[in-house]
Amino acid sequence: MKLEIGNFYVKDIVFGDKLSLENGVLTIDKEEALDFVKEDERITEAELHIAKPGDKIRMCPVKEAVEPRVRPDGRSIFPGYTGDLAKAGEGVTYALKNCSVLVVGMHWGGFQDGIIDMSGEGQKYTYYGQLNNIVLVADTNEEFEKNEQQKKNDALRRAGHRLAEFIGACVKDMTPEETEVYELGGMIKRGPETEKLPSVVYVMQPQSQMEEMGYNDLVYGWDMNHVVPTVMHPNEILDGAMVSGSFMPVSSKWATYDFQNCPNIKALYKEHGKTINFLGVIMSNLNVALEQKERAALFVAQIANSLGADGAVVAEEGYGNPDADFVGCIVALEDAGVKTVGITNECTGRDGQSQPLVTLDEKCDAIVSCGNVSQLIELPPMETVLGELQALARDGLSGGWADDEILGPSVREDGSIIMENNSMFCGDQVCGWSPKTMKEF
Amino acid sequence: MKKAILYVNQFFGQIGGEEQAGTAPQIHEGQIGPAMQFAKELDAKVTHTIICGDNYMGSNTEEAVAEILSMLEGKEFDIFLAGPAFQAGRYTVACGTICKAVKEKFGVPVVTSMNSETPGVNMFKKDMYILQGGNIASKMRKDVKAMAKVANKLLNGEPIGSADEEGYFARGIRHQVWRADGKPASERMVDMLIKKLNGEPFQTELPIPKRDMVPIAPAVKNLKEARIALVNTGGIVPADNPDHIQSASATRWGRYNIDGEEALKSGEYKTIHAGFDPAAADADPNVITPVDALKTLEKEGVYGSLHPYFYTTVGTGTTEAEAQRMAKEMIPHFQEDHVDAVIMVST
Numbered sequence: 189m190k191l192e193i194g195n196f197y198v199k200d201i202v203f204g205d206k207l208s209l210e211n212g213v214l215t216i217d218k219e220e221a222l223d224f225v226k227e228d229e230r231i232t233e234a235e236l237h238i239a240k241p242g243d244k245i246r247m248c249p250v251k252e253a254v255e256p257r258v259r260p261d262g263r264s265i266f267p268g269y270t271g272d273l274a275k276a277g278e279g280v281t282y283a284l285k286n287c288s289v290l291v292v293g294m295h296w297g298g299f300q301d302g303i304i305d306m307s308g309e310g311q312k313y314t315y316y317g318q319l320n321n322i323v324l325v326a327d328t329n330e331e332f333e334k335n336e337q338q339k340k341n342d343a344l345r346r347a348g349h350r351l352a353e354f355i356g357a358c359v360k361d362m363t364p365e366e367t368e369v370y371e372l373g374g375m376i377k378r379g380p381e382t383e384k385l386p387s388v389v390y391v392m393q394p395q396s397q398m399e400e401m402g403y404n405d406l407v408y409g410w411d412m413n414h415v416v417p418t419v420m421h422p423n424e425i426l427d428g429a430m431v432s433g434s435f436m437p438v439s440s441k442w443a444t445y446d447f448q449n450c451p452n453i454k455a456l457y458k459e460h461g462k463t464i465n466f467l468g469v470i471m472s473n474l475n476v477a478l479e480q481k482e483r484a485a486l487f488v489a490q491i492a493n494s495l496g497a498d499g500a501v502v503a504e505e506g507y508g509n510p511d512a513d514f515v516g517c518i519v520a521l522e523d524a525g526v527k528t529v530g531i532t533n534e535c536t537g538r539d540g541q542s543q544p545l546v547t548l549d550e551k552c553d554a555i556v557s558c559g560n561v562s563q564l565i566e567l568p569p570m571e572t573v574l575g576e577l578q579a580l581a582r583d584g585l586s587g588g589w590a591d592d593e594i595l596g597p598s599v600r601e602d603g604s605i606i607m608e609n610n611s612m613f614c615g616d617q618v619c620g621w622s623p624k625t626m627k628e629f
Numbered sequence: 630m631k632k633a634i635l636y637v638n639q640f641f642g643q644i645g646g647e648e649q650a651g652t653a654p655q656i657h658e659g660q661i662g663p664a665m666q667f668a669k670e671l672d673a674k675v676t677h678t679i680i681c682g683d684n685y686m687g688s689n690t691e692e693a694v695a696e697i698l699s700m701l702e703g704k705e706f707d708i709f710l711a712g713p714a715f716q717a718g719r720y721t722v723a724c725g726t727i728c729k730a731v732k733e734k735f736g737v738p739v740v741t742s743m744n745s746e747t748p749g750v751n752m753f754k755k756d757m758y759i760l761q762g763g764n765i766a767s768k769m770r771k772d773v774k775a776m777a778k779v780a781n782k783l784l785n786g787e788p789i790g791s792a793d794e795e796g797y798f799a800r801g802i803r804h805q806v807w808r809a810d811g812k813p814a815s816e817r818m819v820d821m822l823i824k825k826l827n828g829e830p831f832q833t834e835l836p837i838p839k840r841d842m843v844p845i846a847p848a849v850k851n852l853k854e855a856r857i858a859l860v861n862t863g864g865i866v867p868a869d870n871p872d873h874i875q876s877a878s879a880t881r882w883g884r885y886n887i888d889g890e891e892a893l894k895s896g897e898y899k900t901i902h903a904g905f906d907p908a909a910a911d912a913d914p915n916v917i918t919p920v921d922a923l924k925t926l927e928k929e930g931v932y933g934s935l936h937p938y939f940y941t942t943v944g945t946g947t948t949e950a951e952a953q954r955m956a957k958e959m960i961p962h963f964q965e966d967h968v969d970a971v972i973m974v975s976t
Binding site: 199312328386388437451452454455456458459463464499500501527529530531534536539540541542545549550552553554555556557558559560563609616617620621622624625626627628 | 645649668789791792793794799800801802803804805806808811812813814815816817818821822823825827829833834835837838839840
């Protein structure tokens with residue numbers, strides 16, 4: 189399977205008369221874009237903003253991030269979700285780089301939503317602080333979940349994915365500045381030179397904890413709670429087969445943007461044919477019942493063995509209950525003779541003294557650690573807030589609180605905030621961006 | 630200028646060797662022994678040196694600590710230092726004990742140094758900065774420098790780096806940090822993966838503590854002839870606690886003769902364990918050390934015979950390392966008396 193991603197670098201974003209990309213300047217016709225967003229009748233109010241690195245902007249509650257893309261052959265960029273089912277991972281996709289569409293609630297947030305700062309001390313806590321962002325701030329008529337802590341955010345998230353496709357379309361007939369090529373043939377047809385190298389699978393554990401549909405990550409539009417682990421081609425993940433969900437403390441989240449650009453996959457690709465034979469992806473999940481966890485681990489180890497994998501990398505999109513899947517899967521792989529590296533974040537508490545994962549096993553001897561979800565973060569007021577900052581304190585965001593005897597409320601009258609890393613939007617970057625690690629003190 | 634006070638033992642305090650290890654605490658104005666080098670390295674004046682014999686501190690801990698705390702009463706100091714203690718076992722425990730007490734009483738930062746092979750490390754590393762020290766006194770210069778580096782940061786209100794960077798024993802605290810080189814997780818993953826695949830050494834970013842599982846012993850084959858010993862971590866001791874076993878974080882144990890006794894009598898025995906309500910055990914010590922039942926069963930011929938001593942320490946807060954050491958000290962007594970099995974009562 190061969191995927192060509194044609195890159196167009198966005199250096200600046202402005203509002204103007206016509207949607208276009210010229211000399212690195214992305215121009216968006218705001219009215220046209222908002223009209224397109226409002227085609228979904230659930231969207232009651234919508235506004236568009238631009239947030240670039242260095243801008244004195246804080247966003248809250250952020251719900252999703254998507255890279256604007258288009259497929260020149262007319263296929264949807266998220267098959268089975270924004271368009272008809274079609275094969276992902278093969279052919280040509282165009283991408284607007286250094287650029288993302290962010291979706292922010294105009295008023296209401298929830299457990300799964302987060303914060304992004306575009307400048308100051310808070311900028312470094314998320315990947316999106318360094319991108320040129322098109323920010324959709326909107327409200328919906330989804331009254332049934334307005335005051336729910338767990339929100340599906342369906343209308344808003346879909347609006348983001350659709351808007352990313354709408355904006356990406358402006359480069360459909362253009363020639364990309366550069367093309368990344370991702371090609372991996374059949375696993376048993378790699379040639380003698382490659383087959384001499386140790387073979388490796390990448391095991392992804394995307395979020396699937398909710399029994400009710402509408403919250404979990406999707407694969408080709410199918411809820412991840414309803415799958416048993418299966419083999420996927422890495423190109424499918426890079427090309428829109430996976431869509432992020434709306435459940436879990438958000439620093440652990442893999443945004444759709446993270447799937448589209450998954451650094452772990454790209455790093456394994458880079459080594460392919462040099463130091464490893466990158467077999468492909470085993471797509472697992474994070475269902476809550478113990479039997480489901482054990483079944484998934486059993487499947488993953490069996491598939492790895494059947495494929496003849498010498499090594500594996502396991503990454504989890506979550507912490508707490510999913511730690512059982514993460515550790516269980518690594519143990520199953522090690523027991524099956526597959527040398528395994530894990531990537532995760534930790535929950536060591538505000539004082540750093542708690543056990544890092546809910547379960548531990550000595551077989552997990554090679555872990556890359558990406559941060560502490562419970563680290564306390566205090567940030568000064570920001571000139572501009574997109575969305576409604578009070579959501580952090582009021583709406584049950586995982587890293588915020590209405591009041592605390594010692595710390596006071598998360599959102600103070602002057603606009604300064606105190607929160608746990610839990611609510612930094614995709615802050616722990618377990619998908620592979622993370623420049624953070626954990627140290628003993 | 631800020632002020633510091635240093636604690637050293639009789640040897641480094643230049644009083645004498647082992648024969649002076651019983652020396653009671655004394656405080657001197659100015660700098661004695663290692664204090665002179667600290668004076669050069671510290672961003673503070675070393676105003677006093679406290680000297681105490683290692684045996685005095687070890688055998689009369691409560692008194693020694695109380696005496697030293699009262700010596701410090703009214704003195705101005707911004708930091709308290711002890712050691713470096715190198716590989717001297719008793720000295721490391723003394724340094725940890727006094728640092729912990731001073732920190733709790735006066736609220737000042739404390740810093741000490743000891744070798745990784747000493748009991749003081751596991752007992753106190755969660756309570757204070759303990760620099761990873763050398764094994765012999767010739768490392769004095771290096772160990773003092775390392776202590777002073779951390780002490781100066783504390784004195785100047787600068788952030789203390791990670792355990793690796795500063796060279797202290799990790800205190801069981803894990804925080805996130807931004808790597809100086811910004812190397813993303815994906816590249817760290819690939820590096821680790823390739824090393825692991827190739828059988829090369831690699832460093833995990835989340836060390837998992839080794840679980841020291843002790844397999845359950847096989848059943849006693851012939852109970853009717855077995856000699857049985859009774860051990861407990863519930864702190865049952867003769868009422869005057871003759872071995873001064875600590876009520877928590879114990880480093881001491883004792884064994885008590887029960888030859889000819891039918892049961893442990895309330896008043897003669899009690900618990901000194903600080904981790905549970907002692908009322909029931911004080912009223913009837915046999916609920917923890919069932920001497921009464923064992924004597925009855927011995928008479929009935931259910932098992933062979935009872936070893937004539939029971940053994941006691943306290944389990945609460947006691948480190949695994951200390952527990953292992955104490956067990957190793959008990960074992961020769963069992964072997965000498967041909968004990969076949971031990972009943973281990975925990976609380």
